[in-house]
Amino acid sequence: MPGLRFDLRDAPPGSAALRREVRAFLAEHGRGWTPEVRGRSWMGFDRAFSRAVGARGWIGMTWPRRYGGGERSALERHVVLEEMLAAGAPVGAHWIGDRQSGPLLLRYGTEAQRMRLLPAIARGEAAFCIGLSEPDAGSDLAGLRTRAERVPGGWRLNGRKVWTSFAHLCDWMIALARTAPAGEGEPRHAGLSQFLVDLRLSGIAIRPIRELTGEEGFAEVTFDNVLLPEDALIGREGAGWAQATAELALERSGPERVLSSYPLLAAAVEVAADPVPLGRLVARLATLRAMSLSVAGMLEEGRTPAVEAALVKDLGGAFEQAVPERLRDLLDVADAPEELRRLHACVTQVAPTFSLRGGTREILRGIIARGLGLR
Amino acid sequence: MSATHDADPGALLAGQVGRLLAARCDAATLAAIERGEWPGPLWDALEELGLPLALVPEAMGGAGLGWQAAGRVFVALGRHGAPVPMGETMLAAALLAAVGIAPPAGPLSLTANGGERVPWGRHVRHVACCDGETVALCDAAGVTWTPGANLAGEPRDSASPGGVVLRVAPLPERLGGEAAASGLALLRACQMAGALAAALDLAVDYAGTRRQFGRPIGRFQAIQQQLAVFAGEAAAAQVAAERACRAVDRHGLAAAAFEIGCAKIVAGEAAGTGAAIAHQVFGAIGFTAEHPLHHLTRRLWSWREEAGTERYWAARLGREVQALGGAMLWPFLTARDDQDPIP
Known part of the structure; x- marks a missing residue:
């Protein structure tokens, strides 16, 4: 198999003690979890629980301390995640921020964006959702139609995201939008950019979608001439796909x-x-x-x-x-x-x-x- | 092979074994063993690499390699369907050395209770017989062998009672009463991982060259999706086998029965899925005696039946887990991997 190898890793040093710590925490907080809470696990949204996890330093564990992180290893973080999932903990309110929005901001965000958001994510207070899927762009993501145009002082966002987990309960979305048409001879995913969207802005309508389970775990988000500030752009304009x-x-x-x-x-x-x-x-x-x-x-x-x-x-x-x-x-x-x-x-x-x-x-x-x- | 492995003695040795087998272990050699011929030159060449004593401590004249290193060799043997009892010889020598019996020269085999068919019995000089409490070095020459074979035509022979026992020694606790059975299960799991990787390579290569409807069949999503499933199963078998070897290095054969069982189950399941997909990709040509694919797939079907089927090991693991109880399953699984002990 060319290039496909899975080298065995050792559990990080001290993992047994870390597991015991997380287990004790979960035993205390998990007493009232119903089978439906444990069955949904990271598809469950519980802000109070996420704040408690944040208070223990288990969100943003690998991030630098100046952003509220714990400067611990990715493998230690892996240990904590495993424990949460094995217990069926309702981790949805901080899962996305910890897993991908935070790391994205760390990698591509400005210092101001990081200082503003990362500590809040790490405290379990800022909840993020993922603005990728659209009504006509699922697996074929490059076909998305949400667009952001430059206007004086920022960007104007129009379009629609759908199947967005917990959008109706979150504070922020990182949305992928078209900022320029893909040029002649360019791939279709050229001209896309990522934006930090404060979900309280006017022009945003969020409609929860009822799942077959009866729960409202995801939502449709409509952007109608939403004005985003200049610093809503994440990373480089046009580099959104990468x-x-x-x-x-x-x-x-x-x-x-x-x-x-x-x-x-x-x-x-x-x-x-x-x-x-x-x-x-x-x-x-x-x-x-x-x-x-x-x-x-x-x-x-x-x-x-x-x-x-x-x-x-x-x-x-x-x-x-x-x-x-x-x-x-x-x-x-x-x-x-x-x-x-x-x-x-x-x-x-x-x-x-x-x-x-x-x-x-x-x-x-x-x-x-x-x-x-x-x- | 990545840079991290070049320094690993097991990877170096497995690389040598792989190159030797790639050059010497052709379809004619594989066919000859099914007619009952002993591939003497191939055995001699592998013996010259020092494989028989690879797992024997240096103090007893061996190479003193660990089980992870040996596992890489087992995988290489499986990848080429090596028609010699080299894995069995390495295991038998390790067991004998562990009880203080100097392993004799020449091909060896091992058996858990003497009642079962002995791999390569008629071709070996000595057999390490484990009865649960002792390891006995038995002379194979004085035994009357009733020849048998597995699906792949590998010798699996029955011994008449009354062989000559040369030495006996008690099994130490670290090896456990099931040392021979566990060792064979580990060997077969590693061999399956190797054979799966080889069959996957063959199938991917064929899908890239065989053309239908004006393009290579590998361009069709139906074929791509099947081969992706195969790749997943092959990778799982590899990881499970390596985990088992690591557990034997850390805890000894007896205490690694859980990981060995996992490896035998996962590799056995992968063998069924992988062989089926390989044959589907190859079509009729893969069903012919002339095509080399069956040397791999018939071994996969054989090895999953030997040293404990998936069902056998799953029943054992399942009962072990039930004895622990559901609440203790997670602490048990994580403690198997943690380096620092849980009090």
């Missing part, structure tokens, strides 16, 4: 692509009538954790493991989706204790998103095929 693509590598590689249905697996252990499917799932899980940690190690070294991240997300998503299905070989769900039945019902319903969000299975496999030299 910046957003780097963001996606972060979005695809984390333990949330392996552990989304872990609480359900753990809940089924004792009542499982057949150990064989259980053993198969556990073997997969142990292997996928090592692969995810391997990608975290590559990121720590400053590499951009786009193909490896796509591969882990594809395999991990398939595992996450297999958990509620295989569980039906383990036990008769209809006769299971109520807590387990509700968890199973919740995960079964959100499972389709595991191979949609953050790049569909088909897009990921296309990236892997390119890595194999087939495209």
